[in-house]
């Protein structure tokens with residue numbers, strides 16, 4: 593059974609009934625399956641529909657049409673069964689009560705999620721310990737650093753021990769050390785067998801932590817695959833960067849079978865993209881035989897793939 597199963601899921605928002613404006617389509621009828629135990633990244637520009645999907649999966653919003661299920665339970669027909677299965681963490685400061693202590697915040701959320709009264713104290717202490725906040729359990733949250741608040745957010749999402757965790761932009765505003773620590777935590781959550789859906793703008797983060805990623809834009813899914821397979825979408829296989837390649841040699845490389853692109857880069861090096869491993873080997877052989885000594889091979893980063901597929905609208909708000 594999949595942890596998340598989404599079929600033909602559509603969500604429209606009526607902007608203004610009086611103006612007669614057509615409804616805004618946040619999700620255009622998407623399909624998505626996430627197996628149990630996977631860390632799945634949801635990547636897309638502002639307004640792509642990521643938050644809308646998270647809200648539907650966490651039963652906060654109902655779809656216009658189509659279905660979504662968490663571990664086989666329908667998010668509309670079976671809300672009471674879905675809620676204990678899902679934990680949500682939204683980035684930023686939303687949802688924490690600054691004047692209450694960390695312990696009180698968590699107890700409040702535990703009660704809201706239906707953790708039995710006699711278990712709340714124990715469960716709250718467990719998550720405080722796990723997220724390194726036990727020493728500050730009784731401090732007011734407004735005195736916490738941003739990184740501590742972020743950890744408290746995660747603790748909040750896990751206080752009822754959900755099997756599926758939805759993280760919407762969880763590392764927004766984290767410094768690199770906190771973000772690194774956060775990724776380590778994600779790994780440990782996966783080791784518990786939990787399924788994690790994480791939305792992010794941070795491609796390095798997605799590449800580092802996700803088993804598979806889905807690219808979403810304008811409410812439609814563009815691709816779902818491993819970060820490595822996605823890299824192959826934009827560059828058939830490997831690529832070779834070489835320094836001091838004379839123009840005549842670059843022309844000869846261009847004629848080799850399996851070479852898809854040869855271009856001079858801004859720093860004076862030449863980038864050669866190949867479609868097969870054997871083409872890469874042929875390119876390397878020819879370059880080395882011709883006296884080129886400064887060479888490296890690489891795959892495109894997820895960020896490059898994203899920019900190629902979504903274009904330069906990465907940070908644009910679609911309206």
Ligand SMILES: Nc1ncnc2c1ncn2[C@@H]1O[C@H](COP(=O)(O)OP(=O)(O)OP(=O)(O)O)[C@@H](O)[C@H]1O
Pocket residue numbers: 605606607616617618636637638639640641642643644645910911
């Ligand atoms: N309550 C609402 N009323 C009207 N339109 C909405 C509402 N919520 C979302 N939308 C629209 O639905 C589309 C998808 O929004 P959504 O918040 O899901 O995108 P997102 O991918 O999470 O973006 P971001 O990265 O900026 O958070 C956008 O065009 C947005 O304006």
